[in-house]
Amino acid sequence: MPSDPRHDQFLRLFLSCQPRIFAYIRSLVFSRADADDVLQETALVLWEKFDQYEPGTHFDRWAYRIAHFQILAHRQNKARDRLQFGDHLIERLADEMVAEGDxxxxxxxxxxxxxxxxxxxxxxxxxxxxxxxxxxxxxxxxxxxxxxxxxxxxxxxxxxxxxxxxxxxxxxxxxxxxxxxx
Amino acid sequence: MKPPSAELSELCGAVCDEVATPEQIARLEDLLAASAEARQFYLRTMQLSALLERYEPASEALPFPSPPIATRRFALPWMALAAGFTVLAVLYFAGRPSTGRAPASAIATLLDVHGAQLIAADGTSTPVRGGHRLLPGEILATDRRGGAVIRLQNEETHFILGADTRASLAFEPSAKIVHLAAGQISCDVAPQKTGTHWRIVTAAGEATVLGTQLAVSIGTEGTRVGVASGRVRVTARDTRESVETPGGYSVQLTPKTAVLSKLPLAAPTRLVSFTLVNADSIKPIGGFEQLADGAVLDLATLPTRRLNIRANGEPLIVGSVRFELSGVDAAGSRLELVLSVPNGFPNSIEIFYPYLLAGDPSSSGQPLSAYSNPWTPPPGRYTLSATPYAGVKGSGARGIPLTVRFEVVDSAARD
CATH class of the missing domain: 1.10.10.10 (Winged helix-like DNA-binding domain superfamily/Winged helix DNA-binding domain)
Structure with missing residues (x-):
């Protein structure tokens, strides 16, 4: 089966920043298993929306943004969970995490x-x-x-x-x- | 970065280790909101934890553990198949990019797990927790007080492993297989696509699931297959003698024979006690570890009014528990018992251990929560019954129920 160049490109980009994205999610989602789920959802959305990604721009920043939305969706699903920070602190931590760069x-x-x-x-x-x-x-x-x-x-x-x-x-x-x- | 205070270090550690209480989270939130240095320490601690959780040493100089060897059996020429891959498969591989290790997709999730381990091909064992995604070929083993509920991906099929059980799952082109090496497994199997069946394979033969609920156990006299509902074809290993077994019947299976008999009336499971628990910690409240018939709960003297009641089964993990609660006030009028919880209250069905009257926020496929829904019963006299079932959602063989009566008073309100 011939290789799909678009898929290969996605793989290369995703593999390069996947550990950073997981660390980002793990910092804002307390449970390791939940963090794995959010990472999985993030990867799915990234792939689904990969058409919207502009080559040459920062894939990792785009991935952080998508991951952030997935974290917010996860928090909404667990709205009754007392084991999570408030929205304000989450936003602040997310900003500071992205600022840490590579x-x-x-x-x-x-x-x-x-x-x-x-x-x-x-x-x-x-x-x-x-x-x-x-x-x-x-x-x-x-x-x-x-x-x-x-x-x-x-x-x-x-x-x-x-x-x-x-x-x-x-x-x-x-x-x-x-x-x-x- | 300055060394952190002992308190900050302890709180961050508790989050890393997934043992933080709601109070600790609240305190940590205060510290982080107040200090940029504290936030930096928290973020770097969590990053370190994430690194260690997925740590892959660059050299063999510092060997860190590898995933179970079973994962290596499912090597795929993934680059060649890239165009056809699902992103989930990609993701699994992406998590371990530097090793060249083979990808394998999880086929099930462990929901409730107690006293269970994963056994690697080299015989080493690793404790396993709820939320673990089970790979094909991974062997799950429970100890003598253990149990586990496995939910399959992409279908509403559940397997409930009893104590001292060893089993693994495998997918083949025409069949999905449970290899049962020891112990007992209860199955609640969702309808399958035409031509696809679940097969429960033991040393004595196999049970092909044509319908829904069954239990398979291995004893000294061979394998016993009990069918609660639906149909199961049971086949002896050597003779291929086959018996189609309807609900309400069981088959005693040896390598050469498959003998049909009616299921005994004795229920396979029972509830042995109720425990009054603190809803915020799901820990027993002293003096009410076993809620006795006729017990009086004085809300004013309990350590909290945020309560819940846990049903204790034998075995510890059953398919599900249905609660029924009724109560009357001092005047004998029926109490309106209202609590907004997902499954409704009272009469709720609890699928996941611990089985709590007011439930907990864990949803399907999620790890167990460390707290539960709080309930403060109004003063009155109550009757609480709970019934265990072999299957999830109140299905399958009905076990032996338990009923207690208790009274709730509030001496503070009287004063």
């Missing part, structure tokens, strides 16, 4: 370095928690510790990772002469 891709590279710097025990906790379907409760059971201890440990490790990623990105963006020691 930080996501750089963060992925930095994360690999920062994970390698973690003590083995901490890395193992992260590995257990983020294995498919993993929960704090699973980790607590596997390690024989309480869920609250695991939660605190994960918070500590995540903060350490964030600060490490931050430092790594700053180092990369610093001018070359500032990185050299006298």
């Amino acid at each position: 930080r996501h891709e750089a963060s992925h590279d930095a994360l690999t370095q920062c994970l390698a710097k973690l003590p083995e025990g901490d890395r193992d906790l992260i590995r257990q928690r983020y294995r498919p379907g993993g929960t704090n409760r699973d980790v607590a059971q596997a390690t024989g510790r309480s869920e609250s201890v695991i939660s605190r440990a994960l918070n500590r490790i995540r903060t350490a990772l964030l600060l490490c990623i931050e430092g790594t990105l700053l180092d990369r963006s610093a001018p070359a002469d500032m990185q050299e020691t006298p």
Whole structure:
């Protein structure tokens, strides 16, 4: 079967920004499963409306906008859910998330370095928690510790990772002469 | 970025880990509304979590877990088929672009899951939660107190796995198959396109579903197929002896025989107790873990007036539970019990565990909610009955119901 150039183009564009779009959705939708659903809906709408996309313009900005509408629709469906932020905060977070630009891709590279710097025990906790379907409760059971201890440990490790990623990105963006020691 | 306060770190962590309470969300919202730094920390924490949830190491130096090996069996020459692909298939692949791993589309969603794991082809197991999208060939195993409800994509077919059960789903060109290796499965099968059937396959043979509701269980004496309604063709593995089994009958199946008998009258499921719960947390209220017949609930002394009542089944997960509630006030006049919930109240049918009188906001295919619809009963005397059913939406074999009478008073109102 011959390849459809339009479909290939969509694939290339979508693949390039899909992790960013998922991170955007995940920041505004608390449940991982819900975020997966919203991502799926977003991809469907993007494909359905791909005729409206103007080649050469920012696909990711268009995708963010579509994802945002899907998030709003999802929130409307779960209007009675008390586990969500108010509309005003959602709009604000969405704007600030888009303003972060392509930080996501750089963060992925930095994360690999920062994970390698973690003590083995901490890395193992992260590995257990983020294995498919993993929960704090699973980790607590596997390690024989309480869920609250695991939660605190994960918070500590995540903060350490964030600060490490931050430092790594700053180092990369610093001018070359500032990185050299006298 | 400055290190966050301990409170902000804890609240963001709770959101990442999907354990945040409504109170924590409200507090986090206050902190985020007040501080740009807090918002930045929150967004970066969530981005980190998203990265870790889909983390694919660039090298083998830091091995992170791979999805179940079963997903690799469904390799497709996807680029060659690009023009014909659905976006859903594209999306699955897009989620893992760097690995070259094969795509597989989910064929079902796990609705209620307790005490269940996914078993990979190498024998390793992974705990699984509600909302998981089941792939073809993924083996779902429940423990001795576990259970799971599987809803198929694109059709109103449900499979309810009992305790100690091991099963997987597969699609073939002319059939959709449940491989049942152990335990019990109840099936509520929607009408199929002509020529397509669901087949429940065990070591002793198979049941081809021609109609709607049935239960298949594996015991020491072979496989038993009970048909609640519709028709099922049951076939022995070796002899291919076949019995068309109507509703109300069962077949005892071995590799060589298929023997028809009338279904015993004994109900397969029952309700064992009711629990008064805090509607906002679905946690039991102390002293009312088992709502006794004749219990008196004083609204003034309960920790909350936002209440709900949970029906506890045996097994824990049944097909559905139908509630009936009536009450009279102190003068003996019938109470108008009104609550705007999706399935209506009272007399509501709960499909998903936990089975709550006033229901919860979870809808079909969504993960379970951490809270439920609040109900504050007006003072009066009540009779509450609930009946379990083997099938969803009050269908299938009717189980043993439970009835309790209780009184609601409000000593604060009297003072």
